[in-house]
Amino acid sequence: xxxxxxxxxxxxxxxxxxxxxxxxxxxxxxxxxxxxxxxxxxxxxxxxxxxxxxxxxxxxxxxxxxxxxxxxxxxxxxxxxxxxxxxxxxxxxxxxxxxxxxxxxxxxxxxxxxxxxxxxxxxxxxxxxxxxxxxxxxxxxxxxxxxxxxxxxxxxxxxxxxxxxxxxxxxxxxxxxxxxxxxxxxxxxxxxxxxxxxxxxxxxxxxxxxxxxxxxxxxxxxxxxxxxxxxxxxxxxxxxxxxxxxxxxxxxxxxxxxxxxxxxxxxxxxxxxxxxxxxxxxxxxxxxxxxxxxxxxxxxxxxxxxxxxxxxxxxxxxxxxxxxxxxxxxxxxxxxxxxxxxxxxxxxxxxxxxxxxxxxxxxxxxxxxxxxxxxxxxxxxxx
Amino acid sequence: xxxxxxxxxxxxxxxxxxxxxxxxxxxxxxxxxxxxxxxxxxxxxxxxxxxxxxxxxxxxxxxxxxxxxxxxxxxxxxxxxxxxxxxxxxxxxxxxxxxxxxxxxxxxxxxxxxxxxxxxxxxxxxxxxxxxxxxxxxxxxxxxxxxxxxxxxxxxxxxxxxxxxxxxxxxxxxxxxxxxxxxxxxxxxxxxxxxx
Numbered sequence: 001x002x003x004x005x006x007x008x009x010x011x012x013x014x015x016x017x018x019x020x021x022x023x024x025x026x027x028x029x030x031x032x033x034x035x036x037x038x039x040x041x042x043x044x045x046x047x048x049x050x051x052x053x054x055x056x057x058x059x060x061x062x063x064x065x066x067x068x069x070x071x072x073x074x075x076x077x078x079x080x081x082x083x084x085x086x087x088x089x090x091x092x093x094x095x096x097x098x099x100x101x102x103x104x105x106x107x108x109x110x111x112x113x114x115x116x117x118x119x120x121x122x123x124x125x126x127x128x129x130x131x132x133x134x135x136x137x138x139x140x141x142x143x144x145x146x147x148x149x150x151x152x153x154x155x156x157x158x159x160x161x162x163x164x165x166x167x168x169x170x171x172x173x174x175x176x177x178x179x180x181x182x183x184x185x186x187x188x189x190x191x192x193x194x195x196x197x198x199x200x201x202x203x204x205x206x207x208x209x210x211x212x213x214x215x216x217x218x219x220x221x222x223x224x225x226x227x228x229x230x231x232x233x234x235x236x237x238x239x240x241x242x243x244x245x246x247x248x249x250x251x252x253x254x255x256x257x258x259x260x261x262x263x264x265x266x267x268x269x270x271x272x273x274x275x276x277x278x279x280x281x282x283x284x285x286x287x288x289x290x291x292x293x294x295x296x297x298x299x300x301x302x303x304x305x306x307x308x309x310x311x312x313x314x315x316x317x318x319x320x321x322x323x324x325x326x327x328x329x330x331x332x333x334x335x336x337x338x339x340x341x342x343x344x345x346x347x348x349x350x351x352x353x354x355x356x357x358x359x360x361x362x363x364x365x366x367x368x369x370x371x372x373x374x375x376x377x378x379x380x381x382x383x
Numbered sequence: 384x385x386x387x388x389x390x391x392x393x394x395x396x397x398x399x400x401x402x403x404x405x406x407x408x409x410x411x412x413x414x415x416x417x418x419x420x421x422x423x424x425x426x427x428x429x430x431x432x433x434x435x436x437x438x439x440x441x442x443x444x445x446x447x448x449x450x451x452x453x454x455x456x457x458x459x460x461x462x463x464x465x466x467x468x469x470x471x472x473x474x475x476x477x478x479x480x481x482x483x484x485x486x487x488x489x490x491x492x493x494x495x496x497x498x499x500x501x502x503x504x505x506x507x508x509x510x511x512x513x514x515x516x517x518x519x520x521x522x523x524x525x526x527x528x529x530x531x532x533x534x535x536x537x538x539x540x541x542x543x544x545x546x547x548x549x550x551x552x553x554x555x556x557x558x559x560x561x562x563x564x565x566x567x568x569x570x571x572x573x574x575x576x577x578x579x
Contacts, residue, residue, distance in 0.1 A: 053532030060514075061542050096408060223470045226448060226503030316408040317415075317451070317466065317478075330453040330464070341455035345466075349506040381506075382533065 018046060021364075025054045029368040031128065032378030036355075036367075043363050048356045055382035063342040068094070068168075069307050071339060075329075076164045078344060079380040081124060084110075084117040085322035086380070087166035089329035090342065092247060092318035094168050097333050098311035105298040106170035107249040111291050112183060113156075113165060114248075114320075115284040119190065120149045121323035122230075122277040122284075125375050129274055130201060132372045133210050138201050145193050148186050155179055168309065170301025183292045187285045194282055202275065211270035215358050215370035218268055226350040229325020231374060234260045234276040235268035241321040255287050270373040277375075310337055324348060324377050346380035390418065396431050400424035407478050415476055422463070422481035422494060426522060429500040432467065432477070445469060446477055449501035454511045456545045460484045461492060461515055465504075483517075488546045489539070491518045516541035 024035035033054035039047045062074055071090055078086030088110060095102060102110075123146040130138035150160040155176055157163040165172050201207050217227065217235045228239055240257045242250040258279035260272040313335040319328050325347030332341040351374050362370060394401050402419040420428055432446040451466040460482040469475040483492040496519035498504040508519050513533050520526055535554070540547055551557065 051532055056533040058542060223448060224502055226450065226501075314408060326450070328451045328466070330451065330466075332455050334457075340457075341453075343451075343453040343455070345451035345453075350503055353503065353506055 016041065025051075029371070031371050031374075031376050034376070034378055036359075038359075038364075038367075040364060043365065045359045045362050045364060045367065048359045050352055050355045052352060052378060053382055055378050057383065059383040060341075060343060063339050065338065067307050067337055068309050068311065068333075068339060069305055071342065072166055072168070073164050075342075076162050077379075078346075078383065079322070079324075079377045080161055081121045081377065082117050082323050082380075083162045083164070084113045084166065085320055085327050086329075086344070087164070088114060088248065089318050089320045089327050089344070090331065091166050091168055092320070093316040093329045093331035094311055094333075096316035096318065097314040097331060098168065100169045100302055102170055102248075103299040103302065104249070104296050105174075106300050108291050108295045109171050109175060109300060110166060110248050111250065111253070112288060112295075113163070113171075115288045115291070116149055116152060116183070118284045118323045119281055119288075120146055120153075121375075122281045123149070125277050125323075125372075126197060126201075126274070128372045129270075129369065132369045133207055135201060135204070135207065138197065141193070141196065141200070145190065148189060152179070152182055152186060155182060167301060168305045169303065170299070172301075174300040175295075180292050180295060183288055187289050187292075190281065190285050194278060197278060202278070208271065210366065210369055211274065211373070213269050214362060214366050215270045215373060216268045217354065217358065221354070221357070225354040227325070227347075227354060228350065229321070229323070229347050230276045230280055231273055231351065232325065233258065234272040236260065239326075241319050241326055245319060247318070247320060253287050253290055255283055255290075258283055270369060273373045273375075310335065322347060324375055324380075325350075327380075344380065344383065346377060346383070348377040348381040351376055352381060393428065393431060397424055397427040400428050415478060417464070417478035417480050419480045419482075422483055425465070425479065425481055425497060426495045426500070428479065429465075429497045432479075433500050445471070446475070447501075449497065449504050449507075450476075452504055452507035452511070454515050454517070454543070456515075456543075457482075461517065461544075463494060463511075463517075465497065485516070485544075488544065489516070489541070491516050493518045493520050495520050495522075514541060514543040516544065 019040045021038040021040055022035065023038065024030050025033045030036070035051040035054075037049040037051070038045055059074060059078065063071055066074070071094070072087045075086040075090040076083040123142050127139045127142040127146070130142065153163050154160050156179055157165045157172070217231060219236045222232045222235050222237050227235075232239060236259065238257050238259055241247070243257055258276055260267060260276050311333045313333055315330070315332040317328060317330045319326055326345070327347060328345030330341070330343040330345070331339060334340040355374075359367060359370060390401055390404060400421050402421060404416055404418045407415040407417040434445060446467040446469055448468045448470045449465060450468045453464045453466070455462050461484070462480060462482045465479040467477045467479065481494075483494060485492045494517050496504070496508055498508055499522060510533065511517050512519055518526055534542070
């Protein structure tokens with residue numbers, strides 16, 4: 001039934017003189033500062049070139065200029081929407097170099113924070129894609145509910161974004177009074193709201209028209225570009241670092257990796273990428289419930305990490321599953337007071353490389369929806 | 384296939400390419416191995432590993448996924464690390480390493496591009512070219528060119544090199560703020576002559 005909504009933009013090509021368009025770096029159709037150089041045949045995109053780098057902040061150099069103690073605060077700025085993932089990847093690598101055993105309670109708090117961050121990031125995604133198709137009601141509903149999750153961050157750390165809460169050897173502070181109970185309440189709320197989102201948008205005729213069969217990432221091209229995360233899972237690839245290389249105690253959590261298979265929709269299109277996010281929100285809520293109910297008593301940190309903290313010479317490479325995919329972090333210490341090198345492997349890199357192929361044959365009016373559906377993290381790509 | 388056997392076969396297929404193997408990091412679990420290679424031979428090594436012809440022919444766990452590419456400076460040398468993984472068996476992993484030494488602070492160095500073998504290398508190489516001053520060469524002795532994107536047009540120097548001297552002024556904006564005392568440890572940021 002869903003396949004009835006397939007578009008056929010190739011039939012709309014005029015095959016006349018080609019037009020060149022440059023969009024960006026700052027444009028309402030773009031999810032973040034980037035530039036697209038398009039060649040159009042009528043309304044159909046024939047070719048595209050992507051330029052990024054407009055958000056380069058010299059983040060990796062900044063690490064090298066400051067003390068180890070400061071590093072988590074900078075890692076927090078890797079991706080404003082998924083600040084915890086950058087912190088976690090960095091902390092895990094440094095803890096491996098320094099051979100720090102993180103207390104069990106701290107690990108659970110990290111998992112809770114990670115999953116709350118995933119929920120907020122995916123809700124932000126749903127709001128953006130709803131806005132791009134003109135579904136304002138959905139935007140307001142999702143952002144209203146996301147505030148409840150951001151309230152939790154504020155309750156825990158005092159900040160709604162960029163929580164700067166992880167530290168080498170644990171977390172900055174223990175959970176505040178009533179936090180765990182509030183997490184469980186928010187889980188119940190989101191589980192209830194997901195049905196509402198589903199009713200409003202998932203099978204809405206106009207939404208299907210704009211998303212089914214558009215911007216397909218074929219199963220076979222996922223590995224070609226190294227695409228990971230929900231976008232890869234929407235194309236039928238099951239890789240999830242939380243499962244294949246469990247970290248921070250994910251190994252003890254009972255959860256399945258949501259996948260979009262043909263019976264759920266068109267594999268790899270915009271609709272599939274939207275669906276997978278909804279299902280991942282539900283999955284994160286389940287993980288949150290398990291972790292919140294089983295959080296043990298104990299220390300939240302091995303102790304304060306002060307300005308004299310210096311890990312021994314060595315290196316490590318950590319991997320976490322961020323809301324956008326596989327986030328890697330290569331850390332090198334030479335035994336000095338500042339990191340020798342901290343390098344991140346952002347999942348967005350692969351998506352940027354895939355854009356020219358993805359937008360070919362797509363109508364210009366569908367470009368904003370397609371770009372939003374990829375969930376590009378330009379901040380993490382430009383660093 | 385066990386790593387030792389793989390390296391033996393690699394030595395036969397690409398003579399002189401493999402220099403030595405070392406454990407990577409301090410991993411307490413299954414040790415990850417890094418293999419130092421002759422940098423000029425990276426393309427030959429990449430072709431062999433990505434095709435899986437050494438791993439039983441059927442490509443049962445060809446190292447066909449370049450998960451990450453990282454460059455760092457150790458002493459004078461720029462050390463490149465290619466983090467490889469198999470898409471069919473994601474537990475199979477190998478880190479290739481090679482080094483090049485620039486003749487002077489602002490001299491470009493050459494490194495063979497592997498984006499023809501692992502297409503996902505492209506954005507990483509593009510970034511390293513700009514921030515480390517690496518000229519990536521292609522199989523037919525061409526040079527890969529990208530338009531400048533991370534640094535402003537006309538920027539001089541390679542910021543991620545250790546000896547990089549920060550400009551005191553950029554496009555009329557003073558950048559001579561003192562940096563924290565920790566900067567002494569990293570050997571950068573002491574002001575000095577502007578280079579922008």
